[in-house]
Amino acid sequence: MRSLQEIDRLYSFCAAVAVQQHLITHAAFEAFSRSTWWLTREMNTLPPHDPLRPLFGQLRRVRFDLAAAPLPATVALSLEAASELESKLRALEPAYTTLRVGLEQLVEDMHALLRDPANPMFERIADLHLAAGGRGAVVVAAARLLAPTQRVVVESLPDAGLGAVAASSLRGTEVYDVLYLAGPARWFPQHVISAPRAPSIVVVQHDWIRDRPESLPSFIESRGPGGVPRTAALNLRLTTSGSPSLNLYGITPEELKPKLDLTVLSESQRLLGHSGVDEEAVEATVLRLVDDIVVLMDGSDGSFATVLDFERGGSPVGRMQVRDIEAGVFVVLRTEGSGDYVLDVANQLLGERAAEARHQQREWKRSLRRAIQTRGADVVISELQRSGARRANPQNLRNWASERNISTDDRADFDGILHVTGLAHRSEELWATMQTIRRAHLKAGAHIRRQLIERAGKVEPQELQLAGHMEFSLEDGGGSLTAYRVEEVRPERLTAFASQLDRPLRIDG
Amino acid sequence: MTDHKAKTSKVDRVDLDTLGFISELGWAPLPPWARYLVNVGLFVARMEADAPLARIGIALPSRHFASHLVAAGVVLGGYEREESRAPETYFKMLLDLPEGTAVSLRSGTVLKKGKIVGSRNHVEYGTQLGVQVEERSSGGQTSWLHAGLSNRVEVLPGDVTLPKHQKGLKIAAASGLVEEVVRPLDAARFTENAEELCVVVARRTPFVDEASTLMLAARSAGAISAGAITELLRIQGDAKDGGFRTVVTPVSAKSPPKNLIDLGPTTVIFEGPVSYLRWRHGFEQAHWIVLLDRTEPRFAEAAAQLDADFIERRTDELSLPPATSEIAGLELMAHREPRGR
Numbered sequence: 001m002r003s004l005q006e007i008d009r010l011y012s013f014c015a016a017v018a019v020q021q022h023l024i025t026h027a028a029f030e031a032f033s034r035s036t037w038w039l040t041r042e043m044n045t046l047p048p049h050d051p052l053r054p055l056f057g058q059l060r061r062v063r064f065d066l067a068a069a070p071l072p073a074t075v076a077l078s079l080e081a082a083s084e085l086e087s088k089l090r091a092l093e094p095a096y097t098t099l100r101v102g103l104e105q106l107v108e109d110m111h112a113l114l115r116d117p118a119n120p121m122f123e124r125i126a127d128l129h130l131a132a133g134g135r136g137a138v139v140v141a142a143a144r145l146l147a148p149t150q151r152v153v154v155e156s157l158p159d160a161g162l163g164a165v166a167a168s169s170l171r172g173t174e175v176y177d178v179l180y181l182a183g184p185a186r187w188f189p190q191h192v193i194s195a196p197r198a199p200s201i202v203v204v205q206h207d208w209i210r211d212r213p214e215s216l217p218s219f220i221e222s223r224g225p226g227g228v229p230r231t232a233a234l235n236l237r238l239t240t241s242g243s244p245s246l247n248l249y250g251i252t253p254e255e256l257k258p259k260l261d262l263t264v265l266s267e268s269q270r271l272l273g274h275s276g277v278d279e280e281a282v283e284a285t286v287l288r289l290v291d292d293i294v295v296l297m298d299g300s301d302g303s304f305a306t307v308l309d310f311e312r313g314g315s316p317v318g319r320m321q322v323r324d325i326e327a328g329v330f331v332v333l334r335t336e337g338s339g340d341y342v343l344d345v346a347n348q349l350l351g352e353r354a355a356e357a358r359h360q361q362r363e364w365k366r367s368l369r370r371a372i373q374t375r376g377a378d379v380v381i382s383e384l385q386r387s388g389a390r391r392a393n394p395q396n397l398r399n400w401a402s403e404r405n406i407s408t409d410d411r412a413d414f415d416g417i418l419h420v421t422g423l424a425h426r427s428e429e430l431w432a433t434m435q436t437i438r439r440a441h442l443k444a445g446a447h448i449r450r451q452l453i454e455r456a457g458k459v460e461p462q463e464l465q466l467a468g469h470m471e472f473s474l475e476d477g478g479g480s481l482t483a484y485r486v487e488e489v490r491p492e493r494l495t496a497f498a499s500q501l502d503r504p505l506r507i508d509g
Numbered sequence: 510m511t512d513h514k515a516k517t518s519k520v521d522r523v524d525l526d527t528l529g530f531i532s533e534l535g536w537a538p539l540p541p542w543a544r545y546l547v548n549v550g551l552f553v554a555r556m557e558a559d560a561p562l563a564r565i566g567i568a569l570p571s572r573h574f575a576s577h578l579v580a581a582g583v584v585l586g587g588y589e590r591e592e593s594r595a596p597e598t599y600f601k602m603l604l605d606l607p608e609g610t611a612v613s614l615r616s617g618t619v620l621k622k623g624k625i626v627g628s629r630n631h632v633e634y635g636t637q638l639g640v641q642v643e644e645r646s647s648g649g650q651t652s653w654l655h656a657g658l659s660n661r662v663e664v665l666p667g668d669v670t671l672p673k674h675q676k677g678l679k680i681a682a683a684s685g686l687v688e689e690v691v692r693p694l695d696a697a698r699f700t701e702n703a704e705e706l707c708v709v710v711a712r713r714t715p716f717v718d719e720a721s722t723l724m725l726a727a728r729s730a731g732a733i734s735a736g737a738i739t740e741l742l743r744i745q746g747d748a749k750d751g752g753f754r755t756v757v758t759p760v761s762a763k764s765p766p767k768n769l770i771d772l773g774p775t776t777v778i779f780e781g782p783v784s785y786l787r788w789r790h791g792f793e794q795a796h797w798i799v800l801l802d803r804t805e806p807r808f809a810e811a812a813a814q815l816d817a818d819f820i821e822r823r824t825d826e827l828s829l830p831p832a833t834s835e836i837a838g839l840e841l842m843a844h845r846e847p848r849g850r
Contacts, residue, residue, distance in 0.1 A: 002574075003722075004539075011542045011570060014570050191570075191803040195803040219816055221819060223840070223841050223842065225841060327807055327810070328806045
């Protein structure tokens, strides 16, 4: 139970927050960053699907991880991963005459960094915390860096009152004596500084990153309660320790942060592969989820996603049209097995009949898609209407041809399709099979939903909100589902194959 | 209901100086930020009925208790207006209403629903308003009220069906906290249905739960009356006896309930970015108080929308009540826009 005094403490932090910025030096990491930076600039001249791009995505991520968490280099990039990366780079090197010197330098700097045992970011935090005492926490901007950071903190300073938290956790009423931000302030949500959960914030960043902590006003015409215009959300008492590096000074936090590059995403999707040449392509909505995970979802009308919504009465498990999804919603995705978990469970329920039933389903859908490709959608719709498919229209035609849809709801529409595609003689057989599949899907959906409701019922909404994601294991080998908070609905649409939808994917950029 | 509002003739005002909470050291005044939030609610509720619409955004370090405190201000300000209206003006407004208009009628400690059935001239009391409370087939029991009793009648939204027999709802006695806080106003009518409802768009369950945990205390003449803020808010569906003054409508709903829009609430409090982004178009003709917790995921988007509204729609500045000292953590933006756009 919260009290007014507890909340009052949060306001008191706003009145007196002190921010210290510590610029740290790490020569080996700076050299690695410099060679990565130089080659990243050169990358801009390469074509979108150039094979060097994904390798560079990995290196950029290593650079970000080391700048955004107090980790030893070998945690961010294992020796095995480095060796594999080196072999790939060396294999590609001959094809890039202008980049050869830069690539050589990069490999050399990477090895020098891995040989260097120093972890100056953690050393600085440890020194400061041991001197200051109290309850502190290292704050990481990316939640996936939390576990390795916690390990480093617990192993190195077991009883010092120091822990680790993700920036997204600093939303509740838990407070600290001091928060150590790993990396430049701009990587953290504004509220970490403008709604502080400690009276003292220490920003520890490498000296070649150009950034200065600030507290931006929330509105263009911000005023204080006294009516005085505000140029900042809070008046920070900022002090800086250390000097900017003269060698690489000027890299901004934005340049370092992994980017959601849809070119890379397209490439990753291509590498994921799809089931065959006849597989349908859909216009996919791109959702950026918590922790820089991306998922493509069917963006067409009538496509639904499973969501967790704790605002509704009763069970939080619900369905929402993909086009209505907005930032803050939790989407539930399969994180073990294929993206379509209902399909997998339905196939289990169908047992031995599954392969033949799916074959028959694909058969008439492929025939329909071929008819659309060869004769055009308008002609096929006219033919369907003449054959008794009264609901034939562009949207329904797309749905009927989609692998993600089982069949028409109405028998007359189904018979119309079989007539137009030359399969009329198999009407009874195919319709019966589609009904069998439909029943299996309904049963599978209910089975999964029941489990999800049971598990979601035990979730503390606040806990999920703080973590940003949560995994639920299903029984009977059903794999696991994860609820992810949507951070952004991207304005772009991507063309994707059905088998590539609903699969969470991390993009190295 | 807002159409039928009479202008205030005299203003008795609630006194926030008595309001505080019980700290570890005993009674303590409200922290400056909490008091300021109550004041913002009071300020908006005290605006003239035909004043341009207030658009107020407040950025906060935490959403906890903020909407409750602002709502308490809106409720108290609304009650001031109800209590201070001139009986003759209000009585004339009631007489001008068409026959069949749904009303509530306070009779002793009981609240009944009724319908206006016209007026008559009484030799002793002059003009009287008739309020029928039971169906005609069972006698059509009707009360006749002169101007001095008009404050027993409140206009209700929509239609009402009269029963054959009506016992009415028992009106709860005002709590000690309510009595102290609304002083110098009459606390007896506070537990009836409000003429002016305070609407809060929020996550309903957390709002209602927090309303019962936020303990306030009013101090006067050495005595302390403590109670939860829910006693001041009187939330629909939560207030046990009598009427309600606050309606909490869940942010997850697809659209605002139609009957709530029909009520034409004077002031709407949006708790959090999502409630404002999703529902702001549902209450265009109400004053807005938007409370944005800086830590919430869509804070920047909601703040940007408030900025866009400020740029596109403002007609003039709105000066909010001054604070006695600068309050760190609270950031405000306020402007007015004309009614009827």
